[in-house]
Amino acid sequence: MPSRHALADTDAAARDIPGLRLRPEREAMVPVPGGRAYVRINGDLSRPRPPIVLVHGGPGSSHWYFLNATALADERAVILYDQLDSGRSDQPADPTNWEIPRFVDELEAIRAHLGIERWHVLGASWGGTVALEYGARRPPALAGLILQSPLISTASWLGDAHRLINAMPPAIRDVLYRCDQPEAADDPDCDHAIDAFYRRHLYLNDPTPAIAAYKAALPRSFSQDIYAYMWGRAEFTARGTLRDYDGTDLLARLDGRRTMFVAGEHDEATPETVAAFAQRVPGADFATIPDAAHLVMSDNPTAYLARLRPWLARQDA
Numbered sequence: 001m002p003s004r005h006a007l008a009d010t011d012a013a014a015r016d017i018p019g020l021r022l023r024p025e026r027e028a029m030v031p032v033p034g035g036r037a038y039v040r041i042n043g044d045l046s047r048p049r050p051p052i053v054l055v056h057g058g059p060g061s062s063h064w065y066f067l068n069a070t071a072l073a074d075e076r077a078v079i080l081y082d083q084l085d086s087g088r089s090d091q092p093a094d095p096t097n098w099e100i101p102r103f104v105d106e107l108e109a110i111r112a113h114l115g116i117e118r119w120h121v122l123g124a125s126w127g128g129t130v131a132l133e134y135g136a137r138r139p140p141a142l143a144g145l146i147l148q149s150p151l152i153s154t155a156s157w158l159g160d161a162h163r164l165i166n167a168m169p170p171a172i173r174d175v176l177y178r179c180d181q182p183e184a185a186d187d188p189d190c191d192h193a194i195d196a197f198y199r200r201h202l203y204l205n206d207p208t209p210a211i212a213a214y215k216a217a218l219p220r221s222f223s224q225d226i227y228a229y230m231w232g233r234a235e236f237t238a239r240g241t242l243r244d245y246d247g248t249d250l251l252a253r254l255d256g257r258r259t260m261f262v263a264g265e266h267d268e269a270t271p272e273t274v275a276a277f278a279q280r281v282p283g284a285d286f287a288t289i290p291d292a293a294h295l296v297m298s299d300n301p302t303a304y305l306a307r308l309r310p311w312l313a314r315q316d317a
Contacts (some may be wrong), residue, residue, distance in 0.1 A: 006165065017301050019071030021078075024213055026265040030081075030113045032106040034097040035090035038063075039081040039110055043073035044063050048317050050118040050143045051077035054297075055107060055150075057125030059098065059230040059242075060223035064178030065207070066107040068301035069122075079108060079119075086223050093238070098230055098241070104133045108258040111141055120312055125269070126231075129247060134315040135259065136250040144315035145254065148262040148306070149269035149294050152277050154238050154245045160270045161236030164201055180237050194234050202235065203295040211298075235268055248280070256283030260311055264292030264299060285311065 006246045011039070020144055025041035040197055051247040054066040063080040064087075067077035070078050084106060106132060111119060120143050123131025133147040154278045156208060163177050179190035202301055215221045232239040263271040268285025278286040287307045292299035 005170050014206065015066055016208050017071055019074055020068060020210075021070035021073055022067065022210055023301070024080075028079060028113075029090075032084060032109040034094065034101050034106075035084050035092050037081050037084055037090070037110060038088035039079060039114075040059060040080050041077055041114075042070045043077035044079045045114060045116065047076060049076040050117060050120055050171070050197050050314075052077055052120040052122060052312065053079040053081070053107070053110070053142075055081075055121065055123035055127030055130050056083065056086070057127045058086065058223070058227055059083070059126045060086055060226035061126075062215075062221050062223075064211065064218060064220055065295050065298045066124075067214065068119055068297050068305070071301070072312075075309070076312070079110070085226055087218050087220055090107050091220075093225065095229055098226055100129065100133055100245075103130045104137070107134055108139070117141060118143045120144040120146070122148060122308075122316065123150065124148040124296070126151055126242075128152070129198070129242075130245050132254075133252055134252040135255075136247075138253065138255065141187060142255075143258065144312060145259045146262060146311075147259065147274075147277075148296055149264065149267050149274065150261070150277070151242070152247050152251070153271070154242055155208075156273055157269065158236060160268060160273050163234060164268060165197065166272070168197060168200070179234075198235070201266055201293050202294045203292065204266065204299045207298055214292075215216050224294070248277075251277060251280045254281050254284070256281040258315055259283075260285040260287065262289060262295045262304070262307070264288070264294060264298065265290045265298070266293045268294050270306075 021042045026041040028039045030037040030039050062082050070236050072078050076177050085091050121131050128147045175193035229242040261274050263274040275286050278284045289296050289304050
């Protein structure tokens with residue numbers, strides 16, 4: 001669930017991965033419930049292999065941290081989009097749109113508009129919630145489902161967060177617990193402590209200069225209003241509409257043969273917790289991506305794509 005905090009300055013030594021496509025080959029503003037969603041495509045939708053669509057987190061983030069996935073466009077179309085009120089999508093700023101069923105309907109509206117018969121869906125963090133809810137509907141179009149660092153249960157998420165906070169240096173740990181209150185919203189010590197936590201468990205590596213520039217050019221790279229309304233102040237504080245979310249029962253509705261769970265080695269959605277969810281889906285795969293925190297596709301795209309390519313190819317059949 002990428003947070004409201006901006007990523008740090010980029011590492012000048014960072015290099016883009018081979019096959020990265022910063023520029024879309026096709027763009028559209030797609031009608032969805034409540035407005036229009038920005039959609040970008042790399043690769044040919046008419047190729048035999050089903051395309052893959054990636055669902056960003058937040059709530060309120062945008063598609064930029066999935067750009068490394070465009071390297072998959074050498075074998076299948078890659079679809080990135082911004083949820084309503086995020087990124088380049090329409091900004092109606094209507095909280096009635098910020099409900100889980102509408103976000104799931106938004107995803108299906110994009111598929112229908114593009115005329116896609118089968119596709120793979122990868123949802124990360126809050127996007128994993130959308131993907132879980134979509135997969136639980138068992139849509140005939142779903143060729144494969146990847147739940148990466150997913151928010152399955154808010155209680156489990158916060159349990160992980162508190163365990164990770166307790167493992168922080170005592171000075172930071174104490175500030176984080178003190179800051180877990182609404183009245184601490186403007187305390188600069190809180191921001192420093194939150195950033196220290198994020199540097200361990202949200203992202204290990206800054207985006208490359210090219211991706212950072214792409215992110216900076218977005219009308220919104222993060223929508224704080226949605227995040228605060230649905231989640232709260234920070235990743236380990238849930239006071240919004242998702243505070244009681246529990247999609248655990250939906251796991252039983254998934255097709256395990258076509259489902260993979262993924263977590264970063266240092267993820268705030270810990271590998272142990274994500275693996276436990278995977279075990280509740282008979283036949284599902286699970287992968288831990290080394291040298292990665294929560295933004296797996298940004299932290300270690302080479303290792304992530306190396307796991308995705310063969311798995312997607314098996315599901316294509």
